[in-house]
Amino acid sequence: MLTERQRMILNAIIDDYIRSAEPVGSRSISKRGDVGYSPATIRNEMADLEDLGFLEQPHTSAGRIPSIKGYRYYVDHLVKHGEVNEQDLSTIRSYFADKMNQSEQIIQHAAMILSNLTNYTSIVLGPETFSNSLKHFQLIPISSDSAVAIVVTNTGHVENRTISIPTDMSMGDIERAVNILNTKLIGVPLVRLKSRMHTEVGEELGRYVDKCEMLLGVLDEALTSEDENRMFLSGTTNMLTQPEFKDVDKVKTLLDLFDETPTLMRMFTSLPSGIQVRIGTENTHVAINNCSLITASYSVEGQSLGTIGILGPTRMDYGKVIGLLEVLSSDMAKLLGRPK
Amino acid sequence: MLTERQRMILNAIIDDYIRSAEPVGSRSISKRGDVGYSPATIRNEMADLEDLGFLEQPHTSAGRIPSIKGYRYYVDHLVKHGEVNEQDLSTIRSYFADKMNQSEQIIQHAAMILSNLTNYTSIVLGPETFSNSLKHFQLIPISSDSAVAIVVTNTGHVENRTISIPTDMSMGDIERAVNILNTKLIGVPLVRLKSRMHTEVGEELGRYVDKCEMLLGVLDEALTSEDENRMFLSGTTNMLTQPEFKDVDKVKTLLDLFDETPTLMRMFTSLPSGIQVRIGTENTHVAINNCSLITASYSVEGQSLGTIGILGPTRMDYGKVIGLLEVLSSDMAKLLGRPK
DNA sequence: CGTTAGCACTCATTGTCGTCGAGTGCTAAT
């Protein structure tokens, strides 16, 4: 499709543009050591590349900038990824060297590392909890009419809710109810929990205690709402240093998107595993139409554990980011995947 | 100090400026219905007010804008606060009408309400935990070498940590340790907990079980780190709509401040109770030197429960905000103060 | 004597115009 020389020139242009954020002209490409052609030759090739849709011209007398198609080709065929800086690598390793027991902490750390090393915004999605099962359920009375409900999963995740207890429910009732729930439901996968609760256990529970729907409701809610807390953003303000965001309006729409966790979640769920690159308008959401989103799902033994991603301007350092994501996703798989 | 007419004019100028964000001239003040003087008279008074330090002139041929001193006088003597919109009031009440049991939820809601109603940024600090005491402590084994430690306070607050268990610690050891901790420490105020743990209980525990420092350490950490989660921000991007933040650099320094929870916390702790207004450079932090921070500490029976605050440009609607804070702080005191 | 009309003055803003230069496309020479 493209001649060797065209690929070389396209590569040079995109590299330059990523660094400078300004339209690159034929002369500057010619002056680079690696392309041994005169500006005129480069110009001809550039015109061709523009005809083919790989480059664009902001206005007649300006240099060229890569089009979406150009970036796409660059990412698919040109960029050499995996070239992780030695220093960055040691930063990562030393960060993760600290003993960290909580998966939340690991995820948060990963997000921070990514945004620090790239100066872009990082988004990290923790392990899904579909496969988890109930480990422990407990009610701790706080006062005469309220208690704390605590749910622990087999992965060590804890959710809690404060609930108010109907006045006509005695201490004994509660104890009995909790006992029943524990004996019947421990080990049940969370996805099944809902149905199991209301059929099997609901009946039996109802026989002993009235007004137990509330208990079931709380349990249910605590488990489904958990999703919200799986996502961590870091370096959200890094974007503001990028010249493409010198306009406050763009900044606002982007930051508003960051506040909408559900929308972000949707962008991340059901991504195919491995490294995915979404360039510019390939992203559905308008707020990031001049951004690229690179994601990496990490998994252990075929089971998806989560996703980490970097959001940057379309003009981002694809090679570096992809390399970093590869390293970090495998590291996280190791950290999170080992059975506790 | 100021004549009645000067106060009137100062008031009019600040009102206008708050609305328009642009230097206000003598003509526009004169044309308002409430001041029955000609532009020339207004001009004379304005010159006086400038001499007195209440007004400033961006440049010779522009209108006047309030100085810090001007705002201060306005807030202290001129603004009529407490005029809460009927509609806003019903919004607040309907929001809080939902049964909310978790104090976290209440706090988060309050932050949201505030930022929505004002279009500024709200900062809400939840109840301090100094006065809380330990209600329940529990270890739930997750695997052979790890467990979840759960700490519940008398207010229903839950903290949890995953810890790894030394291999030479048996199930029985753990159970014994937890039992000791529970019998000895329940009801102890959190502030005392640290010392009590290491003296009294540490000895006794050590007699039964080795390697229990780790347990104590976790308990300790879980209780001290709790502070971090007491603060909620809402409407951080609202500031971007303010004309004083059309410069991306200013936006960045502000947003970076928002990410620094500890710094924010420091600004909020040890505030005198009641409504406090910090105008412009009265704030120590440079990032908000062109902002005003209005805070209200709410308390029940003399015991401080927390603080809510609004951060806006110096040119903010003081009357409205102060009114809202008064209503909301008393509402929150009611909600959080009632014993559970 | 307080108030106001009138007027000269200031100065940011806006728009126009010419210059500059980076960059292109095309043609002709190598």
Place this chain on the structure above:
DNA sequence: ATTAGCACTCGACGACAATGAGTGCTAACG
């Protein structure tokens, strides 16, 4: 096939005048 040369395009930038909102001051007014 490559490249040197050249005319052309067009945004960026600075100079400059016009505009107008707003002021300070003085003198007139009730």
